[in-house]
Amino acid sequence: MTQPVxxxxxxxxxxxxxxxxxxxxxxxxxxxxxxxxxxxEQLLRQTCDLxxxxxxxxxxxxxxxxxQSNRLAEIDFILxxxxxxxLALDQLMRSGAGYHFRQPLDMASVxxxxxxxxxxxxxxxxxxxxxxxxxxxxGLLVGSSAAMLRLYKTVRKVAVTEANVLIVxxxxxxxxxxxxxxHLASHRADQPFxxxxxxxxxxxxxxxxxxxHMKGSFTGALRDHQGVFAQAEHGTLFxxxxxxxxxxxxxxxxxxxxxxxxxxxxxxxxCKANVRVIAATNRDPLQAVADGIFRxxxxxxxxxxxxxxxxxxxxxxxxxxxxYHFLAYCNAREQQQKQLSDAALAVIKQHCWPGNVRELKHxxxxxxxxxxxxxxxxxxxxxxxxxxxxxxxxxxxxxxDELEKTAIFAALERNGGNKTDTAQQLGxxxxxxxxxxxxxxxxx
Numbered sequence: 001m002t003q004p005v006x007x008x009x010x011x012x013x014x015x016x017x018x019x020x021x022x023x024x025x026x027x028x029x030x031x032x033x034x035x036x037x038x039x040x041e042q043l044l045r046q047t048c049d050l051x052x053x054x055x056x057x058x059x060x061x062x063x064x065x066x067x068q069s070n071r072l073a074e075i076d077f078i079l080x081x082x083x084x085x086x087l088a089l090d091q092l093m094r095s096g097a098g099y100h101f102r103q104p105l106d107m108a109s110v111x112x113x114x115x116x117x118x119x120x121x122x123x124x125x126x127x128x129x130x131x132x133x134x135x136x137x138x139g140l141l142v143g144s145s146a147a148m149l150r151l152y153k154t155v156r157k158v159a160v161t162e163a164n165v166l167i168v169x170x171x172x173x174x175x176x177x178x179x180x181x182x183h184l185a186s187h188r189a190d191q192p193f194x195x196x197x198x199x200x201x202x203x204x205x206x207x208x209x210x211x212x213h214m215k216g217s218f219t220g221a222l223r224d225h226q227g228v229f230a231q232a233e234h235g236t237l238f239x240x241x242x243x244x245x246x247x248x249x250x251x252x253x254x255x256x257x258x259x260x261x262x263x264x265x266x267x268x269x270x271c272k273a274n275v276r277v278i279a280a281t282n283r284d285p286l287q288a289v290a291d292g293i294f295r296x297x298x299x300x301x302x303x304x305x306x307x308x309x310x311x312x313x314x315x316x317x318x319x320x321x322x323x324y325h326f327l328a329y330c331n332a333r334e335q336q337q338k339q340l341s342d343a344a345l346a347v348i349k350q351h352c353w354p355g356n357v358r359e360l361k362h363x364x365x366x367x368x369x370x371x372x373x374x375x376x377x378x379x380x381x382x383x384x385x386x387x388x389x390x391x392x393x394x395x396x397x398x399x400x401d402e403l404e405k406t407a408i409f410a411a412l413e414r415n416g417g418n419k420t421d422t423a424q425q426l427g428x429x430x431x432x433x434x435x436x437x438x439x440x441x442x443x444x
Contacts, residue, residue, distance in 0.1 A: 004118065005048040007075075009033040012054060015080070018107055019052070024115050048075055050117050055081040076117055080105065083134045085332030100137045109136065109149055116156055135321045139181025141174065142325060145318045147310040151178070158305045159185035164257070166242075166302045167280040169309030172358030175280040176240060178309055182278055183236040191235030196228050199244030206249045207265050211256075217266020229262055232275045242279040242302065243288040247295065254298045277302065312356040322357060323348050326364040327375070338368055340375045347377045365400040369407070405440060408433070 006028035010016045019025045031046055033039040043051060083102040099113045136144045138152035158165060159182045167175045176195060183193045201209055208218075212227030228237055239245075245253065256262045257277065261270050279302045281288070288294035312319060323340065331337055340348075344367070353359055367379035398406075408426065415421040423433040 003029050004050065005029045005031055007031045007043055007046055007048040007051040009039040010054045022111055024111050024118060027118055050076050052078045055079055078113055085328055087332065102134050102136060116153065135325050139184055140177040141181055143315055143318045144321060145315040147315050148318065154307060155181055156185060160187060162276055163304040164302050165278045165305050165307055167307045167309060168285060169282065170311050170356055171282045172356035173309045173311055174357050175309055178307060179238045179278045179280060188235050188276055192232050193236045194228050194232035195238040195240060197240045199241040211262045211264050213265035214267045227264065229273045229275060234274055237275045237277050239277065239279040241281060243281040243283045243285060243294045250295045250298050254295065254301060257301045312353045312360065320345060320349060322360055323364055326361050327368065330365060330368040338371055338373055338375060344375045344377050344380060347380060347382060351382050366403055369403060408436060
């Protein structure tokens with residue numbers, strides 16, 4: 001195999017020295033950027049397999065230049081940043097990259113990532129959504145704990161195969177983010193990713209949702225309908241909460257997985273399925289088999305490669321890191337500088353987080369809305385804190401948009417419908433209030 005090429009653009013001489021002394025990096029042909037020329041322009045001309053870039057937040061024009069090129073789809077990236085909120089970097093990462101490490105660096109993890117690239121070079125673009133913090137990321141996953149770094153490595157290795165994957169983890173732990181990352185790191189990344197919640201489907205419609213139906217095949221079938229297998233053709237089909245699927249449909253799903261064939265409801269035509277199936281459950285799948293609600297043969301077919309998503313309580317060091325991560329993103333989005341008090345941080349550390357990352361994210365977003373400058377325990381609305389009377393009945397998992405909507409209508413009611421007083425009380429302009437009310441009316 002031709003020796004792979006590594007393009008280096010680093011400002012930190014100590015980091016450069018550590019990399020160049022590594023046995024792993026020595027397996028690459030090293031191409032350094034020149035200080036007298038834009039590194040992006042050099043990268044666009046250079047044939048390389050991996051680019052190791054130290055990001056400078058004062059270079060947004062260079063981000064844009066990189067996004068306009070096709071290099072993000074052709075090579076892999078390892079990016080290093082200081083973790084400062086940076087919308088240009090956020091957009092760059094949405095466009096596609098590999099790993100993003102934030103300083104201070106764990107060199108063992110960085111070199112492990114380089115080793116992964118060396119062992120399994122591919123041109124797959126791994127897209128990720130970045131919220132600035134001190135946590136590392138892979139795909140859509142965020143965290144620097146040992147449990148998460150192991151998960152990154154597992155996901156990267158299985159993503160480039162065609163194996164069926166069964167993701168097991170508690171509610172809110174990030175199973176769908178793992179599935180999305182598997183798709184984005186796979187050879188099917190440019191094809192559809194289709195997700196369906198098996199527990200939310202009625203037994204009468206599940207065949208139609210999975211396999212599609214023909215017009216007139218049953219009452220209410222007014223037109224042809226593509227099922228999720230057809231929608232995900234050449235891409236990835238994510239079956240969330242697969243253990244909640246009725247047993248009758250589990251048999252049909254097993255048949256598709258074994259033969260690759262399915263028949264839309266009301267059709268005589270047999271269709272071939274070219275999809276990669278990823279399934280997930282918040283149950284213990286073997287216990288579900290023992291309870292008779294999950295077929296054993298389907299379990300073995302789906303779990304060619306099982307992936308366990310760690311609960312938040314198992315991610316040592318990530319809880320406070322994620323709290324700062326979500327707060328940093330809220331601050332960047334709203335151009336605020338709100339902070340967590342020591343008391344609020346102590347509550348976050350003590351809480352058991354039964355809803356995992358989802359619960360933590362919603363708690364921080366609610367607290368951001370309720371706090372002025374400093375987030376205190378009462379703003380978190382957790383069992384360990386004492387919620388105020390006005391917000392005590394708000395569900396812990398209420399999305400941010402719904403919380404905002406509830407707050408607006410409650411303020412309107414308190415002010416007898418007076419929009420000027422309501423806007424002033426909420427700290428927004430009257431025009432913004434009218435825009436939001438118009439939006440809610442269109443949604444209803």
